[in-house]
Amino acid sequence: MKRVLHTPISDADLLDIKAGDIVYLTGHIVTCRDVAHRRVIELGQDLPYDIAGKAIFHAGPIVEPTSEGYRMVAIGPTTSMRMERFEAEFIAATGVKVVVGKGGMGAKTAAACREHKALHCVFPGGCAVLGATAVEELEGVEWLDLGMPEAFWIMRVKELGPLIVSIDVHGNNLFETNKALYTERKDAVAQAIARQMRS
Amino acid sequence: MTDNVAELTSLIARFLDIVGKRLPDDVMQRLTEMRTDAAAGLEQVIYDSMFENMAQAQALNRPICQDTGVISFYVKVGSDSKLLPILKEALTKGVLEATVSSPLRHNAVAILDEKNTATNTGERIPFIYWDIVPGNEVEIEAYMAGGGGSLPGRAITLMPSAGYDGVAKYVLDTMVELGVNACPPLLVGVGIAGSAEIASLLSKKAILRPLGTSHPNPRGTQFEQLLAEGLNNLGVGAQGLPGKAFVMGVHVETAARHPSSLSVGVSVGCWAHRRGTLVLHDDLTYELVSHRGVAI
Numbered sequence: 001m002k003r004v005l006h007t008p009i010s011d012a013d014l015l016d017i018k019a020g021d022i023v024y025l026t027g028h029i030v031t032c033r034d035v036a037h038r039r040v041i042e043l044g045q046d047l048p049y050d051i052a053g054k055a056i057f058h059a060g061p062i063v064e065p066t067s068e069g070y071r072m073v074a075i076g077p078t079t080s081m082r083m084e085r086f087e088a089e090f091i092a093a094t095g096v097k098v099v100v101g102k103g104g105m106g107a108k109t110a111a112a113c114r115e116h117k118a119l120h121c122v123f124p125g126g127c128a129v130l131g132a133t134a135v136e137e138l139e140g141v142e143w144l145d146l147g148m149p150e151a152f153w154i155m156r157v158k159e160l161g162p163l164i165v166s167i168d169v170h171g172n173n174l175f176e177t178n179k180a181l182y183t184e185r186k187d188a189v190a191q192a193i194a195r196q197m198r199s
Numbered sequence: 200m201t202d203n204v205a206e207l208t209s210l211i212a213r214f215l216d217i218v219g220k221r222l223p224d225d226v227m228q229r230l231t232e233m234r235t236d237a238a239a240g241l242e243q244v245i246y247d248s249m250f251e252n253m254a255q256a257q258a259l260n261r262p263i264c265q266d267t268g269v270i271s272f273y274v275k276v277g278s279d280s281k282l283l284p285i286l287k288e289a290l291t292k293g294v295l296e297a298t299v300s301s302p303l304r305h306n307a308v309a310i311l312d313e314k315n316t317a318t319n320t321g322e323r324i325p326f327i328y329w330d331i332v333p334g335n336e337v338e339i340e341a342y343m344a345g346g347g348g349s350l351p352g353r354a355i356t357l358m359p360s361a362g363y364d365g366v367a368k369y370v371l372d373t374m375v376e377l378g379v380n381a382c383p384p385l386l387v388g389v390g391i392a393g394s395a396e397i398a399s400l401l402s403k404k405a406i407l408r409p410l411g412t413s414h415p416n417p418r419g420t421q422f423e424q425l426l427a428e429g430l431n432n433l434g435v436g437a438q439g440l441p442g443k444a445f446v447m448g449v450h451v452e453t454a455a456r457h458p459s460s461l462s463v464g465v466s467v468g469c470w471a472h473r474r475g476t477l478v479l480h481d482d483l484t485y486e487l488v489s490h491r492g493v494a495i
Binding site: 020022059060061062064073074075076078079080081082102103104122124125126127128129130131132133146147148149150162164174175178179181182183185186189190192193194196197198 | 241244245248249251252255256259261262263264265266267302303304305306308314315317346347350362363364367368371372375379380381382418421422425426429430432433434435437438439440441469470471
């Protein structure tokens with residue numbers, strides 16, 4: 001059964017969702033990546049649009065101008081870890097409930113997800129046409145001075161997903177848990193290669 | 200000659216359009232095989248999304264991934280090719296044209312000014328690497344180097360006493376620390392040389408080698424296989440989540456080194472490994488070697 005989150009999202013909507021679960025998103029999501037995070041946290045600027053209870057997408061889309069505005073051509077996730085420096089404060093400052101990107105995020109973000117009841121989710125990287133076809137309407141754009149990839153694109157989506165929950169509201173962090181496992185196995189692999197290459 | 204520039208520019212733009220929207224034959228074949236072996240659950244869900252996405256990209260004529268990368272060309276130009284005088288101009292203009300016609304994302308940010316040029320061209324970009332070969336053919340490898348795939352790229356110069364153990368450890372460390380976030384299954388390129396810049400360049404050339412090829416030295420082939428098996432035994436799967444296979448392959452490229460240094464470069468290609476190979480003749484006839492049966 002498809003679990004669909006609808007914006008505005010409340011704390012209660014997220015309590016039973018666990019890291020590793022798959023969810024979909026319907027409602028409002030905005031692109032927000034490197035420079036937008038820096039503007040809010042380092043430069044203290046206000047976001048041009050209220051995202052409390054809504055979602056952000058670590059993404060830089062391909063957008064095409066049309067006679068009426070813009071058309072979403074392709075949108076998929078970018079590496080979330082680049083936003084690790086800012087994300088905890090960003091979640092606290094904005095009240096965002098779902099952060100969508102790819103790859104994992106670190107301990108600071110996981111702590112913020114626990115404290116402020118938010119999720120980090122992975123949308124499969126490189127699946128930008130799937131992302132674009134989930135966009136029902138491109139409602140607006142702000143901060144276009146940052147260029148196409150970094151601008152703040154405001155979208156209404158229908159069942160955007162699959163979104164794999166990587167950090168849940170209890171602070172469980174799928175990637176950090178797995179990374180510990182991978183690291184443990186890595187030493188044995190390195191030793192086996194070393195033995196073979198010396199012989 | 201002016202007509203030739205326009206014709207070649209248009210051909211390059213259409214070539215780039217295909218590279219952004221269809222994966223090369225060798226990558227498609229490898230991913231198709233890997234999909235059948237994927238672990239049930241999350242990894243299978245991700246492979247299903249990848250293949251559905253590729254089908255939609257075809258149906259809607261759109262780039263597979265929104266990050267169409269920094270456009271790089273690795274060119275082998277015949278010393279007798281008549282295209283030599285117009286090639287650089289046509290490659291650059293082809294990027295400008297494809298940026299609008301395909302369309303491609305704007306991915307050239309001027310250093311120091313920190314402004315996106317919004318054309319995919321800029322200082323030393325598109326990146327063009329030239330090799331001179333005998334004959335009159337031109338072989339163009341186009342590569343869309345995405346940001347996520349470029350983030351794990353790094354190089355180090357080791358003491359020679361570190362040996363191949365040191366090289367293997369550096370590759371494994373890089374992959375577990377950074378490769379997991381770079382859209383696995385990855386194609387990993389390892390350059391081994393006597394200085395960091397040679398090793399880095401070779402690591403990039405390594406991921407442009409088609410899947411199924413191997414290092415010419417049997418010890419090199421063995422090293423590639425050991426690294427690939429080792430990486431695939433870590434339990435990392437698609438998108439860096441638990442699964443069966445971390446990598447599509449590992450390619451090693453080498454250059455003779457200085458007796459006192461051992462440098463290693465690592466580059467990765469994401470699963471959407473958008474590489475194309477175009478062979479051009481003086482009369483502008485061509486073969487699209489990487490995508491058989493696809494018309495430009």
